[in-house]
Amino acid sequence: MAEISSLFVTRLYRAALNDLAKPKVDYKELRQTCEAMAEDDEAGQAWCEENGYPGYTSYASLNDLPWRAPIFADLQKALDRHVAAFVEDLGFDLQGRKLKCDSFWINILPEGGSHGSHIHPHAVISGTTYVAMPEGTSALKLEDPRHAMMMHAPLRLKTAGQELQPFVYVKPTVGEVLLWESWLRHEVPMNMAEEERISVSFNYNWA
Numbered sequence: 001m002a003e004i005s006s007l008f009v010t011r012l013y014r015a016a017l018n019d020l021a022k023p024k025v026d027y028k029e030l031r032q033t034c035e036a037m038a039e040d041d042e043a044g045q046a047w048c049e050e051n052g053y054p055g056y057t058s059y060a061s062l063n064d065l066p067w068r069a070p071i072f073a074d075l076q077k078a079l080d081r082h083v084a085a086f087v088e089d090l091g092f093d094l095q096g097r098k099l100k101c102d103s104f105w106i107n108i109l110p111e112g113g114s115h116g117s118h119i120h121p122h123a124v125i126s127g128t129t130y131v132a133m134p135e136g137t138s139a140l141k142l143e144d145p146r147h148a149m150m151m152h153a154p155l156r157l158k159t160a161g162q163e164l165q166p167f168v169y170v171k172p173t174v175g176e177v178l179l180w181e182s183w184l185r186h187e188v189p190m191n192m193a194e195e196e197r198i199s200v201s202f203n204y205n206w207a
């Protein structure tokens with residue numbers, strides 16, 4: 001009898017952020033803070049306009065969010081706990097050290113906005129927590145890391161299991177956090193909702 005096993009599994013961590021948060025993060029306050037920072041961040045607005053970014057990101061302008069607002073400091077403390085749990089699941093040998101957050105940024109995508117396929121170089125764990133997810137907005141699209149090596153492979157049946165699909169769409173809700181290894185290619189398809197899609201993304205590195 002044949003034996004078929006799954007090898008080299010790609011892990012995705014998904015949880016309610018406040019399950020491990022001390023203190024709890026108020027997502028209403030977090031949304032208001034994200035919107036206020038975006039409105040005041042002239043350097044970030046200029047960068048988005050110059051680079052054709054369809055919306056707003058603080059990625060190229062603000063690198064000290066936990067210092068700027070207590071809500072982001074609380075958020076980072078909660079993320080530290082979730083990343084530690086994911087690291088344990090992944091079986092990483094950190095040799096007595098911890099992964100540390102070294103970048104932390106706001107994303108606001110209006111109607112029609114999208115974020116093309118990309119990875120996060122020079123990081124170990126990346127992720128996003130979701131601040132505003134209006135009805136009809138984009139899911140997170142994750143790509144099988146072997147995709148470029150499939151060459152002449154046939155398409156997968158729509159009825160095939162999720163673990164066999166070349167792309168997986170994950171629709172998070174407000175208050176959730178998703179984590180993945182930073183080499184995993186992902187994108188945010190076009191926001192079809194009239195309201196803004198708001199999230200906070202981050203990278204953790206092996207300090």
